Amino acid sequence: MSAGFVEIALAEVKALGPDLGAAVLVSQSSTVNLRWALSGLTTNGLTSSRSVTVIVGAPVSGGTGAGVLSREGLDAEGVRALVRDTVALAREAEPAEDAAPFVTGEELPGFADPAAETGASTLAGVAEALGEVFGRSRAQQRESFGFALHEVVTTWLGTSGGLRYRHEQPRGTIELTGKAGARSRSAYLAGATRDFSDVDVLAMDDEIATRLRWQERQIEVKPGRYTTVLPPTSTADLMIYYLWSSDARTAHEGRSVFSRTGGGTRVGEQISSTPLSLLSDPHHFGLGCADRVLSTSSSPMASVFDNGLDAPSATWLERGTISALPTTRHTAGLTGLPVNPPADNLILTGEGGTGSTLDLLEGVSNGLLLSSMWYIREVDPQTLLLTGLTRDGVYVVENGEVVGATSNFRYNESPVDLLGRVEAYGASEICLSREWGEWFTRTAMPALRISDFNMSTVAEGS
């Protein structure tokens, strides 16, 4: 029925005026989750919902007015009423600055297919393994905490220009935290998956136990600048913020770290001598996402009028040089840059990069290995200086080996500046950003070894 809602809505728009354009998005979501703490299940649940977003463009004095309304739980008559409200909104609106013709096209294969669903069976294997994890934890005087989520969102898009597009997006995440020693020791691992068939909870728990053992020896380390190995999850934390801060319009207006002094943007400028490339690719293996724009609200990174526009692979950083910034059709016009809507994933690769996080320890005579980052916030947009904390394990590395653990730190670092201090990188692997993974799940990142990473103060929290 969801694809049918698109047709009902567009027919209603057509009936209300030949001067109107529209895009209609119907999203059907199905989720299942398990949450646990203190080595026992706590909250968990099953949900289902469907939202309808109607976007209408109407001629008004001085341009095109936009109406955007979203509602959940509608029936067919409710959809028609939603369209009428949206059309009224558009006709009364001030001109929308990002107004553009709605995308044209035809019905693409599979458009009429029904919604995909998930359910308790998707996490049955996780639940079974958790029983053993809880038993092990009690036996080994440690505690287990964590969260597993599986979601499938099916989205149908139709435009008044004839385009019909359906996209099915599975999303799975799992995070495990282990604590020991009256919670003075803490270790964390996470993963992103499409269907949980590749998740080995017991192996993750083994790794948690290993890392907790690494923390049995505590070494005092003072704040300062250290050679630091970031695991892929932390690289993802920093690179996602890089992407989010990189829209072309803000840069063009002189308001971001991607602004060129004197005007324009830094596209074409080399910021790292390391051959690292940052890209979004909707067809990247294991990170597949919509290859067309699906947007229920406008922002500097997306325009509701661009719904259905191709979102092909885009390279934001090519071998250390800024090669593109995200644009909409509107902001491409403002900035003179190509239209470049970002697909919903992010991949950082280093030329010839091989090996894992632990392989990067080899070149470290005296440094630190992080487990994850937390509470990352922007301090200075000019430099994209971010502050945040290390969390759940900072390991002391001497002569290429972990020799113990130290306290957490507050760091102050800029992901743009930091790319200029990459000493070594590993192979890119699918990972989950701890800080932003709830909103940006699909990343593949390498571990990075950074020189002079700024650990500003010791953080007592564990």
Place this chain on the structure above:
Amino acid sequence: MRTGTMQLRDARLSSSSDVAAAGLAVRVLLDGVWGFAATDELTPAAAVATAERALEVARISRPLVAERVELAPEPVHADARWVSSYRQDPFAVPVAERARHLAGWAGTLLATDGVDHCDIRLNLAKEQKFYADLAGTVTRQQRVLIEPEITVVAIAPDGPESMRSLAPPTARGWEYLTGEGWDWDAEIAGLPEHLAERVKAPGVEAGDYDLVIDPSNLWLTIHESVGHATELDRSLGYEAAYAGTSFARLEGLGTFGYGSDLMNVTADRTVEHGGATIGFDDEGVATRSWDLVRDGVLTGFQLDRAMAARCGFEASNGCAYADSALNVPVQRMANVSLQAAADSTTTQDLIGGVQDGLYVVGDKSWSIDMQRYNFQFTAQRFYRIRNGELAGQVKDAAYQGSTPSFWGSLKGLGGSGTYYLGGASNCGKAQPGQAAWVSHGAPATLFEQVKVLNTRSEGGR
């Protein structure tokens, strides 16, 4: 829940959306085990099916649950109704009228020398909840929330500088934007001047300073270092994998020294216009206010019914909240506020007592560790204080601290004339993530010898 967002960029409408989500959830407690299911299909058949799914979740979960849940007792509140304090539903104001009102503000600001860009954001929310439980409590509640935010930007020779409005989010209606509860004329008139001063300001010299902290900044420090730290679910470990735990422990109740003896903090879900204010929580508990810190000593926690029963409290204090029908209620924050001095001390009095310090106004960047110890905050404006007087803005400053020692350095409080109710619309917690509105009041305050960083130096510049 209905939410509306509107954004204007340089006086032009760049985005407007209006989302209404409706659904029903059933939470069952079966032999001490929770089961939860939710749907957006609002029919009797769907309700029955959802209840059956919730029971099934509880049965499946039972072998993996370590402890059986009990709920603290609560009187039955039959057919209770509650509506927040507002005059005009902002959703009843036509979108075009909202946009014209905000564009008028932007036009005024953009016509001022030194303002190169102006961003305006307006968030609206209207929450309507029906709750019923098998004990007989039935509640119907509605509240309206509004958050306007204005940012002006100057493109200076050495980079962009910005200045944001201090008006807090609040549980009011459209009347908030037309002058009830905030002086917008004064706010808009002041922003260009504050921005111009910031553009010319020198960088702060890093070191330890006495800080006079305006409540427009301190509310966020309270939120992070007291509000979250006194959530009992965090303290017990139920948020250890995500939001974190807390240094505040149950065994420290009545004895743990949280700060100086000037520190008196209350939690309150009843204060008028508070972001977390409601009549009954999402477990049918009547809301109230209570002490969290009295004379510098930890005296209370924020509870839901399960936490209260587990830890031997007589009753919950009404902190269960779910941000939508699709999410399970969890323990969320009340309006947590620092009490003003009983006298009439002014901000100027506090500044007058400082020889070498900084006056900190308006919140900006914030970050705190997972046990709520180590924090770092920046501000909209840092003013130098020399010999008891303000000596112009400095920039690139951030203050760092560790919660108990920071609150231990509280040496001065303003009176009620300096009190301000700040707050946030985006407090995040739980998995799946949930957002909540919350308010925090405070007077002007004086803290001695707090570490201040130069953020440019921190960035290696």
